[in-house]
Amino acid sequence: MTPRTPRPHRSHRLLAALAAALLVPTLATTVDVPSASASGGSTAAAVPSAAAPAPAARRATLTVTPPVYVPGQAVRFRGNVGRTGRRTVHLQSHMNRPGDRWLDVPDSAFRTDARGGFDYTFTAPSMFDIKYRVAGGGVATRSRLFNARPQEITLALRGADADSPFxxxxxxxxxxxxxxxxxxxxxxxxxxxxxxxxxVLLQERYDGNRWRTIQEGVTDDAGHATFRVTAPVLGDRVLRARQERWDRGRNRIGWYASFPAYFSVLGLGEVLPRPTPVVPAPRAVAPGRSAVRPTASERYRWGSTLFDFAWERGQDLTSPPSKGTQRRGTWLDTSDGTGRATPFNGGLVLQSKLKHGGTGDRGTTTATLRGNSRSTGRWEFRLQGHAWEGGPRPFRFRLDLVPEGTEVTECPPESVVVADVTMGSSGVGVGVRSQRAGAVWSRRLPDVRLAETPFNMAVEVAPKHTTWFVDGRPVATVTGGQAHLGRRLVPRFSLVGGRAEMNGAQVDSDWQRSWSLARGKQVTSGAAVARAPYAAC
Structure with a gap:
């Protein structure tokens, strides 16, 4: 006779039921399901939720699949809000920084079923360490932490080390x-x-710093694409690979390019670059997650943005701005060396090469806005810098407003200088350069440092004054009509280097925003800016 299994005590059953109710499903290991229910739309400006939702019932669940994804990839939100009844809910995000709060994700609303269940597809965010949850109707699920895998692509000789550009x-x-x-x-x-x-496009450099497509391929199951190229008689061919947009199903993954790679024929007396001894940069103390810093746009009530490149959801350099009342403009990237400009971690970055240390950092890399220019207005940028190496040849970083159509040069003859920095050193230069007026107006901000801790730089350009701001505080003003360039301006980021080996560096701009002068207070209270005769940089 089979012995009876003893029944658990009633208190044990209650504890087991309580534990089961508190369990939240873990991330599943499925792939993207294009047939999932309603998809999200545009990425307009996030606004605070009207009211913080009350705690949900204990059975509220949220599962996100797939567990591995890149920015803009379709991810599936499935679960239950913990209460019966059909209701409208939406996604909320939290950036996990001091001072942040839960914000509604625009265009992410959907309906639960009668049992409170949902099955919804939306694109993955680009930023690291960001939380999402489902909320609405007084309930909210527990949050899930998102860390998208950055897109990346390398180009190298078959069997060679892809870390080297040569x-x-x-x-x-x-x-x-x-x-x-x-x-x-x-x-x-x-x-x-x-x-x-x-x-995947294979592109070749031409005109010194531009790119044109010479071949086209597709990735195999391992994510590789192979190309056959003919070497020149002498010199080198500089190539890069660019994986194109992926918009199948609910995916909205932007294009992404590799760093330049040099394929060189050795002539008489020529050798490939050899490793150059470098001095590692002093190791900065890693700060905690940066608190929200003040902005001039909030302090002086500039109102709605004309454009805001937020890079939140897999955009590429030719995507229009995701926010603003005039969502126009794209970015042109150039490189005459080993660097590139690319979206990364929810921002626009300029990088001198693939690896942070070692040989192969040279040349100038830029990103210039095309379209949405203005002769007057306001612009604001969040900046962060990384000096990966120390030594005698630091890169120079410049952020300028240049007349639309200005050639890519190390030192534009006409520009509003928003930030001029020697990487790894303290101090930020601001001013106006005008060859036409025969003058340079400049001021150095010695206590501002482009380093690991981000800060906000802004500039207000009016017909009779230009004022610069750091974290919402006016720091410099030039007055008079002569300093007004009278041209339609666009932002340009430049990581300026020479042909010799440079100290590796990177600059991040979390966002790039613009406003008109129509709203808010115009400011002329910054410190005076010195004038000098015009001279080259």
Whole structure:
């Protein structure tokens, strides 16, 4: 006779039921499901939730799949709000910084079923360490932490080290290059997942710093695309690979380009660059997550933005701004060396090369807004800098407002200088350069440092004054009509380097915003800016 299994005591059953009710499903390991229910739309400005939702019932659940994704990839939110009845809910986000709060994600509303369940697809955010939850009707689920794997792509000779930008090839002979969209070059951030069948363009540099497509391929199951190229007689071919947009299903993944790679034929007396001894930069004490810093736009009530490039959801350099009343403009990236400009971690970054240390940092990299120019107005930027190496050849970072159509040069003859920095050193320069007026107006801000802790730089350009702000505080003003360039202006970011080996560096701009002069207080109370005769930088 089979012995009876003893029944658990009633108190044990109650404890087990309570524990089961508190369990929240973990991340599943499925792939994107294009057939999931309603999709989100645009990424307009986030606004605070009208009221903080009351705590949800204990059975509220939220599961997010797939567990590995890149910015803009479709992710599926499934669960239950813990209360019966159909209701409208939406996504909320939290940036996990001191002073942040839960904000409604625009265009993310959807309906639960009669049992409070939901099954909803939306695009993954670009920023690291951001929380999402489902809220509405007085209830909210527990949150889920999002850390998208950054997109990445490398280009190298087949079998060669993709970490190096320099490769030797034989004259006039064909060679094979491999574009890898799943490289382990950012192992601390995770390897991006392969997307088989994605178009990859092989591009060649021309006119010194521009790119044109010479071949087209597609990724295989491992995320690789292979190309056959012919070497020149002498000199080098400078190539890059660009994985194109992926908009299938609910995905909205922007294009992404590799760093430039040099494929060089060795001539008489020529050698590939050899490793140059560098001095590691002093290791900065890693700050905690940066608190929200004041902005001039809030302090002086500039009103609604004309444009705001927030880089929140997988946008690329030719995506229009996601917020603002005039959502126009795209970014043109150039490089005459080893660097690139690219979206990364919810911002626009300029990087001198792939790896932070070692040889291969040279040349000038820029990103210039095309379209949405103004002769007067306000612009504001959040900036952060990284000097990866120390030594005698630091990069120079410039953020200028230049007349639309200005050639890419290290020192524009006409510009409003928003920030002029020697990487790794304290001090930020501001001013106006006008060859036409034969003058340079400049001021140095010695206590401002472009380093690991972000800060906000803004400028107000009016017909009779220009004022600069740091974290909402006016720090410099030039008055008089002569300092007004009288041209339609656009922002330009430049990481300026020479042909010799430079000290590795990177600059991040979390967002780029613009306003008109129509609203808010105009400010002329900054410190006076000195005038000098015009001279080259």
């Amino acid at each position: 490769h030797a090839v034989a004259p006039l002979l064909p060679f094979t290059v491999v574009a890898d969209t799943t490289p382990a070059v950012r192992s601390a951030l995770g390897t991006p997942p392969p997307i088989p069948g994605r178009t």
